[in-house]
Amino acid sequence: MGTTQLETVPEPKYWHLKTVLGEALDSDFSVGEILPNERELAARFGVARATLRQALEQLELEGRLQRRRGVGTTVAPPRMGVDVSTTQHQWPGAGEDAWQPVDCAPVVPPAAVARLLDQDTGAGETVHGVRRLRMTHSQAVAAEMLYIPSGSVPELTAIDAPSGPARARSVLRELQRLSLEGQDRAVELGSARADDAKELDRLPGAPVLVVTTRYISGGRTVAVSVATYRADTCRLTFGDAGDLQIAS
Amino acid sequence: MGTTQLETVPEPKYWHLKTVLGEALDSDFSVGEILPNERELAARFGVARATLRQALEQLELEGRLQRRRGVGTTVAPPRMGVDVSTTQHQWPGAGEDAWQPVDCAPVVPPAAVARLLDQDTGAGETVHGVRRLRMTHSQAVAAEMLYIPSGSVPELTAIDAPSGPARARSVLRELQRLSLEGQDRAVELGSARADDAKELDRLPGAPVLVVTTRYISGGRTVAVSVATYRADTCRLTFGDAGDLQIAS
Numbered sequence: 336m337g338t339t340q341l342e343t344v345p346e347p348k349y350w351h352l353k354t355v356l357g358e359a360l361d362s363d364f365s366v367g368e369i370l371p372n373e374r375e376l377a378a379r380f381g382v383a384r385a386t387l388r389q390a391l392e393q394l395e396l397e398g399r400l401q402r403r404r405g406v407g408t409t410v411a412p413p414r415m416g417v418d419v420s421t422t423q424h425q426w427p428g429a430g431e432d433a434w435q436p437v438d439c440a441p442v443v444p445p446a447a448v449a450r451l452l453d454q455d456t457g458a459g460e461t462v463h464g465v466r467r468l469r470m471t472h473s474q475a476v477a478a479e480m481l482y483i484p485s486g487s488v489p490e491l492t493a494i495d496a497p498s499g500p501a502r503a504r505s506v507l508r509e510l511q512r513l514s515l516e517g518q519d520r521a522v523e524l525g526s527a528r529a530d531d532a533k534e535l536d537r538l539p540g541a542p543v544l545v546v547t548t549r550y551i552s553g554g555r556t557v558a559v560s561v562a563t564y565r566a567d568t569c570r571l572t573f574g575d576a577g578d579l580q581i582a583s
Numbered sequence: 584m585g586t587t588q589l590e591t592v593p594e595p596k597y598w599h600l601k602t603v604l605g606e607a608l609d610s611d612f613s614v615g616e617i618l619p620n621e622r623e624l625a626a627r628f629g630v631a632r633a634t635l636r637q638a639l640e641q642l643e644l645e646g647r648l649q650r651r652r653g654v655g656t657t658v659a660p661p662r663m664g665v666d667v668s669t670t671q672h673q674w675p676g677a678g679e680d681a682w683q684p685v686d687c688a689p690v691v692p693p694a695a696v697a698r699l700l701d702q703d704t705g706a707g708e709t710v711h712g713v714r715r716l717r718m719t720h721s722q723a724v725a726a727e728m729l730y731i732p733s734g735s736v737p738e739l740t741a742i743d744a745p746s747g748p749a750r751a752r753s754v755l756r757e758l759q760r761l762s763l764e765g766q767d768r769a770v771e772l773g774s775a776r777a778d779d780a781k782e783l784d785r786l787p788g789a790p791v792l793v794v795t796t797r798y799i800s801g802g803r804t805v806a807v808s809v810a811t812y813r814a815d816t817c818r819l820t821f822g823d824a825g826d827l828q829i830a831s
Contacts, residue, residue, distance in 0.1 A: 350787050
């Protein structure tokens with residue numbers, strides 16, 4: 336984040352190069368422009384290829400550069416602010432929602448999710464797995480798996496919508512019968528699973544921001560959502576500035 | 584996050600290994616235990632060293648493993664939940680606070696911060712830079728730079744505390760005279776600056792979670808905080824479950 340007078344710590348070479356390169360991106364390049372190849376860049380800045388590569392990796396982590404196969408390294412547009420605030424007390428799928436239901440199938444929740452769900456059922460038991468995508472400008476910015484135990488939707492029947500997006504909507508509609516008492520979220524660093532990576536147009540293992548949400552009703556966790564956001568293009572926003580309408 | 588029946592996408596070799604290794608960590612190793620060296624592990628799982636290394640990197644990204652110089656690769660403890668919710672309307676340094684003021688000096692805010700601050704002053708002008716650390720069990724989990732324009736603390740004098748933590752406290756005390764109308768936060772992926780990395784006991788460039796907060800008073804952004812959290816050990820929590828007292 337720029338140079339400050341408090342920075343008295345000696346910086347490694349690639350870090351210094353990263354700063355210099357970052358300034359060059361601001362002044363000499365425009366968004367979407369393709370960078371010269373590594374050999375040229377290394378020569379221009381008088382550094383070894385390995386040093387250059389480290390600096391490029393840093394700039395990619397910070398969302399300044401995008402590397403795409405067959406295209407090369409391009410200057411990334413500013414990250415998109417994606418609202419993940421919990422100020423609206425709302426069930427998934429209720430009201431206006433950027434999420435698009437894709438599928439629903441029985442899934443065995445991973446151990447970490449099973450621990451969050453107040454399940455009376457034993458380990459290894461299946462729950463409803465609602466798969467959704469968060470779309471922005473017809474691009475998926477996040478992929479979600481919503482884990483909903485049968486006990487949370489007791490009146491669900493298999494008759495009218497046995498599978499697919501229609502089934503997902505039925506499960507969410509049943510969930511919305513419960514009264515939502517609270518929800519909480521956690522954000523952490525993760526790596527994209529193969530199925531998420533495919534939806535998000537990333538390689539498996541790419542760094543992602545994982546947002547875990549617990550939905551609480553009757554003092555219990557009745558649903559858990561694990562949503563995977565692209566870390567390269569997204570900035571997760573949350574807060575209570577609400578009506579103040581501050582430009583972002 | 585485990586195996587589900589929706590996973591029909593073919594997975595690359597290192598990804599499959601990662602899953603197998605993750606399960607082995609659960610069943611055969613305990614927190615803090617040192618893993619066998621790469622050669623041994625590669626032989627045990629019948630994979631190439633390069634494949635093994637990719638899988639280890641994934642597990643490190645997910646916070647399952649820690650690599651420490653001179654120690655080797657150890658099984659990481661579960662990530663620590665660190666509250667970053669904005670439900671408490673409070674100025675930095677007001678009331679109980681996990682943050683410890685370390686220093687205060689004039690700094691030139693980076694371009695991204697200058698854009699957030701509603702500054703009448705020109706570009707390149709200095710603001711008060713309050714440096715704080717967020718301590719948990721006497722370890723720094725986050726390092727912060729708080730940017731406060733002179734206009735936000737007009738009655739501050741240089742007399743009683745010209746520098747250091749005392750100066751930082753004076754600036755925060757003056758800031759608290761304003762009425763806090765709102766705040767908002769954004770979380771994004773970043774890489775640790777050299778000075779932050781040193782405080783957080785990480786290498787420069789390590790992945791970090793960057794939390795940017797705008798403090799609003801009189802309809803203007805009067806202070807901006809850029810806090811860098813360790814991504815390996817921290818899970819950022821926010822939400823309104825509040826009094827529900829759910830085990831995390």
